[in-house]
Amino acid sequence: MDNMALEISNLSKKFDGFSLSNISFKVEKGSIMGFIGENGAGKTTTMKLILNAFERDGGEIKVFGLDNIQNEREIKQRIGYAADEDCLCIGSTLGAHAKAYAKIFKNWDEELFKKYVELWDLPLKKKLTDFSKGMKMKAMLALAFARRPELLLLDEPAAGLDPVARIELLDILRDFVADGERSVLISSHITSDLDKAADYITLIIDGEIAESEPLDILEEKYALISGSIDDLRGKEYELVGVRKGEMTFDALVLREKLKLFPGVAVHTPNLENILTFSIWGRRERRRKA
Template sequence: MMSNLLEIRNISKSFGHKAVLKDVTFNVPAGLIVGFIGDNGAGKSTTFKTILGLISQDRGKVKIFGKENLDKHIKFKEDIGVVFDAMNLPAHLTIKQLNHVFKKLFGAWDQDHFYRLVHSFSLPMDKKVNTFSRGMSMKLSVAVALSHNAKLLLLDEATGGLDPSSRDDLLNELKSFVDKSNGGILLSSHIMTDVEKIASHIVIMKDGEILLNEEKDKVLESYTVIDVDEGQLAELDEEIVLAKRNHGSYWSVLVSDQQKLPNGVTANTISIEEISVFLTRSEDIERSVTD
């Protein structure tokens, strides 16, 4: 059994009367990158904050490295690398000065690796961090997260503000981190191609609920959207219908297994992006799909 670095079980959270997370469950196993997809306001950042214990859930459990309440296990803090959309790095310092800070802060700080990443991300060593663009700050945050031998990376919109070639460099570094360390990554993004490029697992969230939690390859091989009339719709096996939309004379239906389609119904090839848009825009979600 592959070990889970992160387990989220039935997490719910409300602010006042507004339910922000509704019974959220998914895992980040060792050696895998999980792409966490959803529109702004879907609950992704709240999920991250709950994982990190920055806010407390109303119900449910978060386990990191098999333990709850990570605050009590300070020695594990180093094992998590975190990048949030707005990172707070000491603004008045240069990268060179930051390196000294992190050397003291992290027992497992790897200066050579850090400098290699800084170089590969084309970041200036002697400029103060507060002069950095948003994209540069993101790259620096990722370089830091990747340089203290963490086992689990939590990256919330970490490719935000980056041009395509910088995004590529960053994604390649994330991939090589997982390959080398057998670590795990939870990567939230609304840039679908990033997720599709490196994630092996896809979790799609809408309005605080998980609509899809599945291996990427399985989604790409088996899932499809079909257009059918009322008669054909009635013939579909309910088990495979995930969501449907009415277009007047016909229905578009997202199904999870194109092998089970009735004769005469043709399957279209479909990208993760199209599936995500279909799920998050659909008026009738049959039920959430879990593994």
Template sequence: MTNILEVQELNKTYEESTFGLQDITFSIPYGSIVGFIGENGAGKSTTMGSILGTLQKDSGTIKMFGEVMNAGDVHLKDDIGVVFDTMKLLGGLTVAKLERVFREIYSNWSKETYFQLIQLFSLPKNKKVSGFSRGMSMKLSIAVALSHGAKLLILDEATAGLDAGGREDVLDVLKTFVKDQDRSILMSSHISSDIEQIADQLIFIKGGRILLQASKDKILHTYGITQCDPIHYETIPNEIRVAKRGSSSFFDVLVSDKEKLPQALQSKPFTIDDVTLLLMRGERG
């Protein structure tokens, strides 16, 4: 078994809305960190909620740890760690008292891991959670997710609200989490530098459809972005055109193989941010 999570043809619609997930299909190998990239409303949270069962899917198959997930399955709760930007913890409790609560909820709970992370994240043990800043609350949620023996982390904007130092601490912990190749992470973030730093696989989603999924190394080293006018655009082979963006007289073009560009065109230096902008704001090639 090579994949910790497999999603096949996932569909989800809403009443009185034109938005929906359309045939979402992807897999997450063991030992990988997958960056889930898209603008607000692209379908990231809906996909994650459908995987977790907090949203009821219309159709499709979700297989986790080799087992098909059905509505109402709760026996895998210890194996999944979840952090959502909108999560709310018991505000009237302190960090220390919360530990006693989670000790009763999770069978694999580790008090030692929890307090090690609390110390690493510089969180006060005896301050009520209701007094925490957004960044502190996110750190606490991450500490909880990492303290009950989870094999798969699903993180939706988990670095939101953190300063640069806090993000570095969290990203270091996440990289350590997958080091043994037995665990994986599905992570969305609007901070593309975080995704570029730690993800090895990337999934781009727009309007409930997946536009591109590939390894980060392939995108950075095989894909390319070139600039051209309409005449030169027509010389680019159809099979390598991924997306284009610009005016009627000049384009930025994302291609899947820069080595197949015509001799008159060259790929310019680019980042994952540049790829994201072309995919989200441009036209399909």
């Protein structure tokens, strides 16, 4: 338990037309957890439940071993948050936010804030309404890092960032967790970024956790196969997901089931393959059901 920054067990939340069911995963201290899934899968809702933005229907969320509702203030002092939506008062300036945050957050580091402001060339006196989407995200990241959090929750931080800033962000995140005490939960659609930076991956599909494993184990767990449609005959149900052409197919399969598909070409899947084939497979099974 002491080694866990975040521990979610059997979390559930129902909305009209959508529900999170039995969400369980853990984020170890000193690690980066990539949180992936298609739009509307429940990534943002899960992050907001961690911050007690929504009332959960069931389950448990422990941050640094503390219940997130009973210890809301303390936990939020130790969490940094940045999201692909306006979590800032956009009629105000970044400088005004920094001034307010300096009073609110006990671990506020003004020098660190200035460092990011200089790195990303952020204007302090310009209204946030005049910021581009990427600049707003950089502003949120600067404010999040300057809190000196122990856990960073980043919801689609790469959205709107230019490639240079994205690479810089990945480097910053690696440095951030390097001391083994701080952790990151990051959701992103840009899976190639997570391939480079994440230690663990949690895959959420339709409000349910499909996978939560170390990235290397996840990549070893599956194989990407391709071959002739005839190779699939009668065995399609053994696949995680498949994409068929007229004569050929590509599919994701558990490595332990590779022996069922002799003669097919086998590749190591990347994160994008695992994500997309898992979603396609789930959709296909739902359609058949």
